[in-house]
Amino acid sequence: MADRGGSGAITRGDTLLFLTDDQLRRGIEAMFFAYRGFTADPDRILVEQGYGRAHHRAVHFINRTPGTTVNNLLSILGVTKQSLNRVLRTLVDDGLVEARVGTRDKRERHLYLTEAGKTLEQALSEAQRNRMRAAFRNAGPEAVQGFRAVLEEMMDPEMRRQYLDGVDQG
Numbered sequence: 001m002a003d004r005g006g007s008g009a010i011t012r013g014d015t016l017l018f019l020t021d022d023q024l025r026r027g028i029e030a031m032f033f034a035y036r037g038f039t040a041d042p043d044r045i046l047v048e049q050g051y052g053r054a055h056h057r058a059v060h061f062i063n064r065t066p067g068t069t070v071n072n073l074l075s076i077l078g079v080t081k082q083s084l085n086r087v088l089r090t091l092v093d094d095g096l097v098e099a100r101v102g103t104r105d106k107r108e109r110h111l112y113l114t115e116a117g118k119t120l121e122q123a124l125s126e127a128q129r130n131r132m133r134a135a136f137r138n139a140g141p142e143a144v145q146g147f148r149a150v151l152e153e154m155m156d157p158e159m160r161r162q163y164l165d166g167v168d169q170g
Contacts, residue, residue, distance in 0.1 A: 041127035049120070054079070054087045056124055059113065062097060063121045064166065067110045069102070076162065096120060 019027075042056055054077075061076050062068060068076075074084055088111070091097040096117035102108030113121060136144045152160055 038128060038131060041131065042124040045120075045123055045127065051090070054083070055091060058084070058087050058091060059096065059117060059121045059124065062111045063113050063118065063125075066112050067100075070099075070109045070111065073111065091117070 039053065043053070046052060046056055057077055058073065061073060065072070070084065070088070074081060077084065088097060088099070092099055094116075095114055098112045098114055099109045100112065102110055136147075139147070152163070155163060
């Protein structure tokens with residue numbers, strides 16, 4: 001594991017990486033602008049349908065784990081129950097998500113995308129896959145591994161575990 005001090009220096013084995021505050025600030029800005037680009041194409045699709053990014057995130061994770069519970073989705077998204085219920089109500093009313101009562105626990109609601117929901121999710125994820133595919137191809141394999149490692153290191157430990165469990169399953 002990396003040794004990090006307040007100086008911005010990162011040590012791994014016998015290598016030392018020192019980043020100045022300015023370099024870190026530029027990295028933060030790069031993430032902001034990359035995120036803006038990463039979300040631009042899906043945002044255009046979402047706006048046409050009257051949805052926002054919260055709808056996109058819900059559709060993405062319901063597609064990733066069909067049958068996920070509302071409570072699990074709350075945990076993944078880190079939003080309030082009221083906020084998620086508003087998003088899910090719209091998606092259910094519009095015929096994109098189906099909520100089924102749990103077979104073991106009648107209080108649970110298991111979420112599934114309908115065919116229309118799968119079509120929307122496919123359009124949204126295809127736009128992002130295309131952008132990532134081009135970026136990864138242009139950056140090269142070492143950059144791809146480094147990018148993923150940096151993102152994983154930025155995750156809170158519980159989120160990293162959850163993400164890695166999903167990667168192992170997918």
